[in-house]
Amino acid sequence: xxxxxxxxxxxxxxxxxxxxxxxxxxxxxxxxxxxxxxxxxxxxxxxxxxxxxxxxxxxxxxxxxxxxxxxxxxxxxxxxxxxxxxxxxxxxxxxxxxxxxxxxxxxxxxxxxxxxxxxxxxxxxxxxxxxxxxxxxxxxxxxxxxxxxxxxxxxxxxxxxxxxxxxxxxxxxxxxxxxxxxxxxxxxxxxxxxxxxxxxxxxxxxxxxxxxxxxxxxxxxxxxxxxxxxxxxxxxxxxxxxxxxxxxxxxxxxxxxxxxxxxxxxxxxxxxxxxxxxxxxxxxxxxxxxxxxxxxxxxxxxxxxxxxxxxxxxxxxxxxxxxxxxxxxxxxxxxxxxxxxxxxxxxxxxxxxxxxxxxxxxxxxxxxxxxxxxxxxxxxxxxxxxxxxxxxxxxxxxxxxxxxxxxxxxxxxxxxx
Amino acid sequence: xxxxxxxxxxxxxxxxxxxxxxxxxxxxxxxxxxxxxxxxxxxxxxxxxxxxxxxxxxxxxxxxxxxxxxxxxxxxxxxxxxxxxxxxxxxxxxxxxxxxxxxxxxxxxxxxxxxxxxxxxxxxxxxxxxxxxxxxxxxxxxxxxxxxxxxxxxxxxxxxxxxxxxxxxxxxxxxxxxxxxxxxxxxxxxxxxxxxxxxxxxxxxxxxxxxxxxxxxxxxxxxxxxxxxxxxxxxxxxxxxxxxxxxxxxxxxxxxxxxxxxxxxxxxxxxxxxxxxxxxxxxxxxxxxxxxxxxxxxxxxxxxxxxxxxxxxxxxxxxxxxxxxxxxxxxxxxxxxxxxxxxxxxxxxxxxxxxxxxxxxxxxxxxxxxxxxxxxxxxxxxxxxxxxxxxxxxxxxxxxxxxxxxxxxxxxxxxxx
Numbered sequence: 001x002x003x004x005x006x007x008x009x010x011x012x013x014x015x016x017x018x019x020x021x022x023x024x025x026x027x028x029x030x031x032x033x034x035x036x037x038x039x040x041x042x043x044x045x046x047x048x049x050x051x052x053x054x055x056x057x058x059x060x061x062x063x064x065x066x067x068x069x070x071x072x073x074x075x076x077x078x079x080x081x082x083x084x085x086x087x088x089x090x091x092x093x094x095x096x097x098x099x100x101x102x103x104x105x106x107x108x109x110x111x112x113x114x115x116x117x118x119x120x121x122x123x124x125x126x127x128x129x130x131x132x133x134x135x136x137x138x139x140x141x142x143x144x145x146x147x148x149x150x151x152x153x154x155x156x157x158x159x160x161x162x163x164x165x166x167x168x169x170x171x172x173x174x175x176x177x178x179x180x181x182x183x184x185x186x187x188x189x190x191x192x193x194x195x196x197x198x199x200x201x202x203x204x205x206x207x208x209x210x211x212x213x214x215x216x217x218x219x220x221x222x223x224x225x226x227x228x229x230x231x232x233x234x235x236x237x238x239x240x241x242x243x244x245x246x247x248x249x250x251x252x253x254x255x256x257x258x259x260x261x262x263x264x265x266x267x268x269x270x271x272x273x274x275x276x277x278x279x280x281x282x283x284x285x286x287x288x289x290x291x292x293x294x295x296x297x298x299x300x301x302x303x304x305x306x307x308x309x310x311x312x313x314x315x316x317x318x319x320x321x322x323x324x325x326x327x328x329x330x331x332x333x334x335x336x337x338x339x340x341x342x343x344x345x346x347x348x349x350x351x352x353x354x355x356x357x358x359x360x361x362x363x364x365x366x367x368x369x370x371x372x373x374x375x376x377x378x379x380x381x382x383x384x385x386x387x388x389x390x391x392x393x394x395x396x397x398x399x400x401x402x403x404x405x406x407x408x409x410x411x412x413x414x415x416x417x
Numbered sequence: 418x419x420x421x422x423x424x425x426x427x428x429x430x431x432x433x434x435x436x437x438x439x440x441x442x443x444x445x446x447x448x449x450x451x452x453x454x455x456x457x458x459x460x461x462x463x464x465x466x467x468x469x470x471x472x473x474x475x476x477x478x479x480x481x482x483x484x485x486x487x488x489x490x491x492x493x494x495x496x497x498x499x500x501x502x503x504x505x506x507x508x509x510x511x512x513x514x515x516x517x518x519x520x521x522x523x524x525x526x527x528x529x530x531x532x533x534x535x536x537x538x539x540x541x542x543x544x545x546x547x548x549x550x551x552x553x554x555x556x557x558x559x560x561x562x563x564x565x566x567x568x569x570x571x572x573x574x575x576x577x578x579x580x581x582x583x584x585x586x587x588x589x590x591x592x593x594x595x596x597x598x599x600x601x602x603x604x605x606x607x608x609x610x611x612x613x614x615x616x617x618x619x620x621x622x623x624x625x626x627x628x629x630x631x632x633x634x635x636x637x638x639x640x641x642x643x644x645x646x647x648x649x650x651x652x653x654x655x656x657x658x659x660x661x662x663x664x665x666x667x668x669x670x671x672x673x674x675x676x677x678x679x680x681x682x683x684x685x686x687x688x689x690x691x692x693x694x695x696x697x698x699x700x701x702x703x704x705x706x707x708x709x710x711x712x713x714x715x716x717x718x719x720x721x722x723x724x725x726x727x728x729x730x731x732x733x734x735x736x737x738x739x740x741x742x743x744x745x746x747x748x749x750x751x752x753x754x755x756x757x758x759x760x761x762x763x764x765x766x767x768x769x770x771x772x773x774x775x776x777x778x779x780x781x782x783x784x785x786x787x788x789x790x791x792x793x794x795x796x797x798x799x800x801x802x803x804x805x806x807x808x809x810x811x812x813x814x815x816x817x818x819x820x821x822x823x824x825x826x827x828x829x830x831x832x833x834x
Contacts (some may be wrong), residue, residue, distance in 0.1 A: 014447050023434065043454075048454075071607055154808065288702030302699075303723055303729035316720065
């Protein structure tokens with residue numbers, strides 16, 4: 001079975017909204033063995049919507065659309081769906097009840113404009129919206145499936161998880177597809193390719209296996225894909241490829257799957273019953289923010305101090321004034337003193353620190369924008385590593401936070417830094 | 418002139434990467450008066466690439482592609498471009514020099530695999546890559562334009578800004594399109610629509626003007642679009658619509674354009690020569706992270722304290738233990754004490770605080786997940802506001818940070834909270 005996704009919305013065509021819906025839908029469909037062959041984005045125009053509906057339905061077995069179901073005048077998808085399927089609108093009492101409940105929970109009065117969203121195309125199966133007012137529509141026509149969902153990501157996600165994925169899990173059977181992703185950081189794509197070796201050496205003459213390099217500025221993801229006749233065969237093949245990759249690049253791999261570094265270090269800290277505190281200058285709170293994105297992080301994250309001024313480095317972290325005067329705030333000495341200072345004052349096992357020049361100004365020939373020191377302190381040692389990151393202010397912050405969390409990971413696993 | 422964007426990459430079709438390139442390219446093209454009619458995403462398959470190239474070129478004047486130019490085996494776009502334009506590869510010495518310089522700046526040795534990226538399709542204009550090793554290609558054939566760029570966002574952006582946008586600014590003349598976006602927060606979409614009134618009342622019988630509501634969980638953006646015969650006429654129309662919208666919804670509008678709240682409050686703090694410090698519990702550093710995303714924020718952001726444990730609230734912010742015992746850590750009293758505490762200890766003008774239950778666990782019937790108190794303290798007053806946010810942990814953090822920055826904005830502007 002092959003699917004296409006049609007995203008509808010002028011806001012997408014003029015680039016004011018980044019389309020994250022297509023990726024989510026594709027991932028969910030993949031999980032139940034449905035390939036996505038094409039994703040199309042068009043505007044809120046009747047002609048564009050009708051023609052893309054027809055083309056997608058001609059080419060593919062399943063068409064999923066998002067967008068244009070909101071309560072305001074620029075949302076025309078519902079009317080165009082009626083035209084496409086030559087039907088009219090009918091009140092769905094369950095949808096109306098859902099709208100009333102949703103407003104009630106938020107302590108708000110239902111507006112007329114929202115009540116009107118309970119009118120749905122006659123003849124469709126209504127997909128109730130757990131997170132918003134616009135219901136979705138499901139059509140099964142001549143063996144093909146047509147699914148209409150809102151463009152608000154949380155509402156679409158709820159419908160995918162509660163309706164679409166369960167439906168196709170039950171109704172579709174085909175070749176088993178299995179993916180596995182290994183996430184690396186701290187090594188450029190071409191170096192990683194050199195280390196892992198050629199694709200052919202990993203799986204000679206096996207066209208059922210593919211390996212993709214997916215670089216981003218926080219690291220390279222390796223995606224192994226296998227299509228096989230059984231789950232067992234697929235999983236065995238993936239295990240074999242993963243084993244060969246790990247043999248050459250273990251140190252750089254911090255996760256299998258989509259786990260982020262903050263989850264990985266969170267588990268390691270929990271297992272080891274260790275507590276941590278962070279002292280941030282150039283990352284400005286980003287490391288603490290990432291660590292506290294993990295549910296339950298309060299059991300190992302004690303506190304964070306964002307020391308943006310020199311005074312706060314002295315007062316909060318007991319960094320000696322002489323270090324700043326002699327070496328500057330961006331230096332090995334200050335990074336080490338910050339990590340040691342936050343660990344000691346918080347009475348925890350590990351302290352992490354960052355100090356650097358995030359830019360765009362503040363750089364000098366000796367200390368250019370992007371120069372960063374990351375400090376680490378535990379009961380046995382205190383040290384700092386130097387990095388030079390290119391790119392803009394936000395990127396420098398993000399790469400620094402990633403490198404700091406990876407330093408923590410390697411220290412917790414006792415692997416070389 | 419009408420453009421289409423073709424994104425190439427299996428990683429997009431399986432949903433492992435969110436495509437932010439299409440939005441960026443569309444926004445840039447809009448700025449020079451080029452409409453994007455369609456965005457298509459296909460996989461790394463020769464057949465899919467060739468057919469979508471042909472379809473897009475048949476329909477539109479300009480085709481822009483991204484992806485598949487990397488140095489590894491799964492990148493096939495260059496070969497397919499050669500096939501499509503019936504040409505072969507030739508060495509581009511400028512591209513080779515760029516690759517060598519790039520590796521040199523990072524202190525790395527050039528690999529053979531990267532050197533090979535300097536081979537480009539014969540007959541194209543090479544678009545040099547300021548941020549990576551893969552050059553882009555520009556073709557002008559029979560009055561149509563075909564542009565091939567890498568999929569790495571920073572590399573594509575550099576090519577758009579340095580080559581594509583300047584080229585079309587010079588070569589294209591058409592109707593003037595002007596957009597203006599007003600960003601609101603703190604009011605749901607349907608309430609905002611009720612306040613602003615109908616589209617017709619804002620601009621009767623004027624088909625050159627459109628107004629779109631773009632909701633997200635951090636607020637609703639209002640986008641005014643005008644197509645006119647002159648810049649003056651377009652800008653006058655936009656001013657008139659904006660004036661009418663502001664008459665009814667001024668309080669909720671925090672920015673015109675794409676500015677974020679941290680930039681808005683940064684300017685206000687700078688103008689008023691005020692300094693700020695933040696004490697965060699449930700937001701875990703996110704407010705400090707957002708504030709320090711602004712270049713120059715070190716002039717008004719003194720420090721941030723992420724007090725995740727109760728001990729740290731006592732030790733860092735002098736929150737009385739009795740407040741926590743009597744009212745709990747998530748309470749008006751603690752929020753106020755945190756804001757006052759961080760302001761006093763940092764010796765700044767304003768203190769902001771957050772304390773809440775980010776979830777997914779930790780909620781009770783009286784204090785459910787999503788309950789948040791936001792504190793504010795200046796030399797004249799200390800107060801806290803209560804919010805209830807639905808959705809997941811990350812969303813609760815983000816909505817809390819947004820509400821805290823908006824509270825700060827309203828206080829700085831002396832408008833009602």
